[in-house]
Amino acid sequence: MHYKYTMGYFLPCHRSLIVRSSEIAEEVVLRGINDPIRQPYDVKTLKELEDSEREQGVFAKLVYAQNSNTRDYGHYRICLQDDEILSFFNKNKDIDLLTFLVFIFTHELIHIHRFSTGKASFFDLEKDKEEIHVDNLTRILLAKHPLCGMGNVLKTLDRVSPPPLYKTRILLDNGGHIHAYL
Secondary structure, three states: OOOOOOOOOOOHHHHHHHHHHHHHHHHHHHHHHOOOOOOOEEEEOHHHOOHHHOOOOOOEEEEEEOOOOOOOOOEEEEEEOHHHHHHHHHHOOOOOHHHHHHHHHHHHHHHHHHHHOOOOOOOOOOHHHHHHHHHHHHHHHHHHOOOOOHHHHHHHHHHHOOOOOOOOOEEEEEOOEEEEEO
């Protein structure tokens, strides 16, 4: 059933949906790369975000939150942009919110894995290339570990945003580790 959310914010009753979708995404990433997410992260919704953590036109923004204690390394924060997520969800009746959130979390967790293992730099200026790379990896992992309704989410995303470019890119699955040469 597709409920219309008229508010721009997730409600407290959505907290369990957000937690469950992040757990599913963690499992997808863990099984897909055979390596747990080592860097700590937290999740905030729009009501909890600072102005610098808000961004229009994206479903989530990943920030590195440095703690004031210099001995503590800090952590990543997934900043959900509730208004963007709910607006997209309301306009696309053939997707369900849980599956859509799993896609978003899987994408962000792949970023965290790549940044924390040195496969990409959080401070790299070529963010478009990293986004294409992570989008490709997200789709591969979700295809390898299918979730009911994910096909609808991917088809819907392909209609409204430019689909990832695969032309000259080689994506190899090497024993549980994805090597993408983009």
